[in-house]
Amino acid sequence: MLKDSTIMAVLPAKDISRAKEFYRDKLGLESTEAVEEDSALYRCGNGTSFLVYQTDNAGSAKNTQMGWETDNLEREMEDLRGRGVVFEDYDMPGLKTENGVATNDWGKSAWFLDSEGNILVLTQRG
Template sequence: MIKDLNVAGVLPASDLARARDFYRDKLGLEPENPEASDNLMYKCANGTAFLLYETPNAGTAKNTQLGWQSTDLDQDMADLRARGVVFEEYDFPGLKTENGVATMPTGERGAWFLDTEGNILSISTM
């Protein structure tokens, strides 16, 4: 069944070289297929992964497209900020961030940032 398979996210990039620099320099990630010219595969913990592929459609989604689960959000955010990641501030009905962090009624916390391609990414506690 599909529920027993690993899942991988897919993100668009209008400039794959620029995106590669962001994921390396800001997030500390290196692609599994560094020689590829039209897509980059990144592996993360526990068999999770995501693919960046080149397309002119990048940056058009207005929703969170990929998220990492953190066990220490404050430390992970501090590390990302030290690398130059800027967290978004939101003030919507049901979601307000303070210093980049939203606290949900359940006690979970999350933060969002953009990559160079306009993709909305998140890091949160679960």
């Protein structure tokens, strides 16, 4: 059943070459394979993966689309900032960040955009 199946996230990209550069240069990830010519598959921890594929619909979502869990949010943010990643600041009902970090009962999170406008998050459970 689905509860025992591995999950693969899927993200859109208007420019697959630009997206591949972002994930390689900013996040330090290399595509392991292409499912189709205009796509890239990335493998991460514990059997997780995500696919980035070219489409004109990229950047239209206004919600978090994918995230990583970490045991040291500040260290990850420092590393990513050193690579040029810019973390978003939010101030809205239910979500306020300080220096890019939101903290509440479940932990800490920090959001950033990829080269295609997809909203990504790092989370450390508290």
